[in-house]
Amino acid sequence: MFEKFFSDRILSTPSSFIREILKVTQKPEIISFAGGLPNPVSFPQEELKVSMNRIAETFGDKIYQYSTTMGLDSLREYIVERYKKIWSMDINIDNVIITTGSQQALDLLGKVFLNENDKVMVEKPSYLGLLQAFCLYKANFIQTKLDDEGLDIDELKNTIKTHKPKLAYLIPNFQNPTGLTYSAQNRKEVFEVIKNEDMILIQDDPYGELRFEEGKRIPYIGLNETDKNIYLGSFSKIVTPGMRLGFIIANKEIIKMVETAKQASDLHSNIFAQYLISDYLYNNDLERHIEKIKKLYKSQSESMVSAMKKYFPKNIKFTIPKGGMFTWVTLEEGKSSVDLFNRAIKKNVAFVPGDPFYVNQTNVNTLRLNYTNADSKTIEEGIKRLNEAMLEI
Amino acid sequence: MFEKFFSDRILSTPSSFIREILKVTQKPEIISFAGGLPNPVSFPQEELKVSMNRIAETFGDKIYQYSTTMGLDSLREYIVERYKKIWSMDINIDNVIITTGSQQALDLLGKVFLNENDKVMVEKPSYLGLLQAFCLYKANFIQTKLDDEGLDIDELKNTIKTHKPKLAYLIPNFQNPTGLTYSAQNRKEVFEVIKNEDMILIQDDPYGELRFEEGKRIPYIGLNETDKNIYLGSFSKIVTPGMRLGFIIANKEIIKMVETAKQASDLHSNIFAQYLISDYLYNNDLERHIEKIKKLYKSQSESMVSAMKKYFPKNIKFTIPKGGMFTWVTLEEGKSSVDLFNRAIKKNVAFVPGDPFYVNQTNVNTLRLNYTNADSKTIEEGIKRLNEAMLEI
Numbered sequence: 080m081f082e083k084f085f086s087d088r089i090l091s092t093p094s095s096f097i098r099e100i101l102k103v104t105q106k107p108e109i110i111s112f113a114g115g116l117p118n119p120v121s122f123p124q125e126e127l128k129v130s131m132n133r134i135a136e137t138f139g140d141k142i143y144q145y146s147t148t149m150g151l152d153s154l155r156e157y158i159v160e161r162y163k164k165i166w167s168m169d170i171n172i173d174n175v176i177i178t179t180g181s182q183q184a185l186d187l188l189g190k191v192f193l194n195e196n197d198k199v200m201v202e203k204p205s206y207l208g209l210l211q212a213f214c215l216y217k218a219n220f221i222q223t224k225l226d227d228e229g230l231d232i233d234e235l236k237n238t239i240k241t242h243k244p245k246l247a248y249l250i251p252n253f254q255n256p257t258g259l260t261y262s263a264q265n266r267k268e269v270f271e272v273i274k275n276e277d278m279i280l281i282q283d284d285p286y287g288e289l290r291f292e293e294g295k296r297i298p299y300i301g302l303n304e305t306d307k308n309i310y311l312g313s314f315s316k317i318v319t320p321g322m323r324l325g326f327i328i329a330n331k332e333i334i335k336m337v338e339t340a341k342q343a344s345d346l347h348s349n350i351f352a353q354y355l356i357s358d359y360l361y362n363n364d365l366e367r368h369i370e371k372i373k374k375l376y377k378s379q380s381e382s383m384v385s386a387m388k389k390y391f392p393k394n395i396k397f398t399i400p401k402g403g404m405f406t407w408v409t410l411e412e413g414k415s416s417v418d419l420f421n422r423a424i425k426k427n428v429a430f431v432p433g434d435p436f437y438v439n440q441t442n443v444n445t446l447r448l449n450y451t452n453a454d455s456k457t458i459e460e461g462i463k464r465l466n467e468a469m470l471e472i
Numbered sequence: 473m474f475e476k477f478f479s480d481r482i483l484s485t486p487s488s489f490i491r492e493i494l495k496v497t498q499k500p501e502i503i504s505f506a507g508g509l510p511n512p513v514s515f516p517q518e519e520l521k522v523s524m525n526r527i528a529e530t531f532g533d534k535i536y537q538y539s540t541t542m543g544l545d546s547l548r549e550y551i552v553e554r555y556k557k558i559w560s561m562d563i564n565i566d567n568v569i570i571t572t573g574s575q576q577a578l579d580l581l582g583k584v585f586l587n588e589n590d591k592v593m594v595e596k597p598s599y600l601g602l603l604q605a606f607c608l609y610k611a612n613f614i615q616t617k618l619d620d621e622g623l624d625i626d627e628l629k630n631t632i633k634t635h636k637p638k639l640a641y642l643i644p645n646f647q648n649p650t651g652l653t654y655s656a657q658n659r660k661e662v663f664e665v666i667k668n669e670d671m672i673l674i675q676d677d678p679y680g681e682l683r684f685e686e687g688k689r690i691p692y693i694g695l696n697e698t699d700k701n702i703y704l705g706s707f708s709k710i711v712t713p714g715m716r717l718g719f720i721i722a723n724k725e726i727i728k729m730v731e732t733a734k735q736a737s738d739l740h741s742n743i744f745a746q747y748l749i750s751d752y753l754y755n756n757d758l759e760r761h762i763e764k765i766k767k768l769y770k771s772q773s774e775s776m777v778s779a780m781k782k783y784f785p786k787n788i789k790f791t792i793p794k795g796g797m798f799t800w801v802t803l804e805e806g807k808s809s810v811d812l813f814n815r816a817i818k819k820n821v822a823f824v825p826g827d828p829f830y831v832n833q834t835n836v837n838t839l840r841l842n843y844t845n846a847d848s849k850t851i852e853e854g855i856k857r858l859n860e861a862m863l864e865i
Binding site: 132148 | 473474476477478479480481482485487491508509510512515517520521524525528532535536537538539541572573575576578583584585587590601604605607608609638670672699712713723725726729732733735736737738739740741742743744745
């Protein structure tokens with residue numbers, strides 16, 4: 080009845096494939112690798128409870144009142160100090176805006192940059208949430224192949240030359256959906272290709288803190304070498320996703336435009352949450368907390384990798400994650416992961432077929448597995464069932 | 473440097489006029505009627521502190537985890553029951569989606585309905601936040617005159633006939649910026665004019681609960697008579713704005729599209745805040761709390777009205793508010809409220825000139841005064857100063 084009223088943009092936006100899948104996987108007998116939820120161990124619940132009572136005492140009505148679009152100064156200051164320390168970035172709080180989760184950062188960047196049909200380079204496969212967000216601004220996506228080292232440089236050169244994209248969106252660390260990480264060498268090569276182009280590069284990094292090996296942070300592409308870089312970060316994977324707090328770091332001119340877009344989008348992000356997370360960060364040892372999360376995820380990823388090695392046929396490829404929450408499985412050429420899903424669900428194991436991570440491509444032979452919400456026994460049992468399902472397609 | 477990258481939509485969105493004004497009005501010696509902040513008395517701080525500790529005990533990690541795009545069931549259920557009770561609406565939770573403040577509701581409705589140049593009827597003057605939000609979707613606004621009774625029916629008929637707008641956006645109760653309220657008769661007449669049109673009517677009602685006189689709620693336009701009505705509500709003026717929680721009530725088909733748009737915009741609203749407000753609402757007497765807010769605002773509005781009667785020349789018109797947070801002053805024909813602002817600020821009194829509430833119109837002779845953040849003595853002194861400034865233009 081309302082179809083004639085709806086905008087072209089919303090009618091062309093795919094409804095959530097994953098959400099439909101998650102409905103099927105709710106049953107308790109199903110082992111689900113389909114979700115993308117952080118393990119609850121990553122929420123410092125006791126510390127947050129202390130913080131919430133402290134901010135109520137300290138700040139009174141300020142934690143409930145309207146606030147500024149840019150976000151709480153102390154939280155932005157924390158982010159500045161952290162990025163200065165880790166990455167030697169030359170930034171101050173005018174380079175940082177708080178967003179309602181990283182998802183809102185994507186929406187705001189779409190608002191600020193995209194005219195209809197503007198070309199956006201994304202990885203192949205790419206993050207579903209970005210595809211949805213930019214679809215609403217009628218982006219013209221070009222996907223560039225992602226492999227074990229990062230972007231395929233030849234394909235990248237070709238993409239740049241042929242399409243001259245206005246924006247590129249990349250997830251250099253422990254990518255969602257693939258779990259892949261760009262090597263240091265690949266990052267340098269990518270920057271060589273793009274550095275003289277009229278292109279803004281968005282690097283989304285929700286998982287960057289969750290690197291399993293110590294002392295091996297790899298710098299962002301073109302770090303500190305260009306003003307055309309935009310960095311996205313989030314507290315969702317290291318403190319709490321339910322509070323919906325992320326941030327954008329960029330040139331001030333860009334941040335100013337994002338501020339206008341954000342004002343029209345939700346005025347400002349929840350200020351109670353900003354006081355809470357700020358208080359938590361200044362009064363606790365974040366590194367120790369992150370260590371705890373990493374230790375758990377590392378052991379879970381190892382359980383999954385060894386189960387896959389044990390049960391999967393040799394021609395099935397998968398990512399060995401260096402961090403983050405996902406691995407990515409590639410079936411034999413010609414197989415469909417949607418077919419596999421339909422078999423797997425009957426054996427009470429679930430995952431996300433690769434389809435929604437591609438633009439205009441279906442029945443792909445890839446799939447995403449999440450390992451952060453199961454113990455090693457459950458992981459082994461799930462992978463075993465998955466292998467049984469594979470034999471049927 | 474980045475201008476060439478920015479979208480047409482963001483370059484055509486006015487930067488915030490009010491925000492610039494608020495910067496000038498920060499000085500402690502200034503009496504400011506410029507803001508739009510609820511009085512902190514409207515935040516039930518002690519009760520919220522009890523609730524936050526209770527939800528932490530009761531729901532554990534759920535209050536920190538990712539959640540559903542539609543919002544917390546118990547909160548949506550509360551809204552359903554309230555609207556059923558007050559308005560006899562035939563709705564269930566599928567008709568309700570939680571938004572990140574009412575401002576996000578506007579953004580989402582823009583996403584869902586607007587193609588470039590689609591016509592949107594708004595009041596003259598209209599809410600600045602709506603003009604900004606829909607400007608980003610390149611709406612073509614048509615403003616229809618608002619007076620003491622509501623919309624000017626002749627002008628409305630003419631607007632509908634000439635422009636055939638796709639959407640209309642109205643604030644029937646204690647409108648921002650004017651403080652005006654549509655009479656019951658006017659609402660009926662408006663519905664008679666629009667009921668057979670192919671038009672969606674959005675009724676935004678953030679102030680509806682703050683009616684100063686008892687027992688006199690006036691039904692929405694076309695209440696329970698059409699599926700083409702969308703109702704917006706908010707907890708910002710009756711519990712807390714800092715938590716950013718609003719909601720949309722509409723036909724399920726519309727809500728489903730809004731859900732897709734919201735998923736791409738911020739995944740879901742802060743779930744801690746939803747548990748918190750839900751717990752507060754189920755465990756406290758909201759009506760009594762609202763009474764307290766109304767009593768204060770009523771006395772503040774009376775102070776402002778009597779000061780205006782005392783000091784302003786007889787040819788200056790103003791709204792006598794029946795609720796809400798604002799009054800609206802109309803200077804003599806030909807005078808500019810921006811001129812007045814420049815004089816007033818030198819006398820240490822501030823307000824918002826009418827300009828940003830109009831589409832393509834500047835140097836108007838109207839202005840907005842907020843009365844919810846000053847005591848009667850301060851209000852009288854501010855109005856006295858404002859009158860002195862008026863004598864200079």
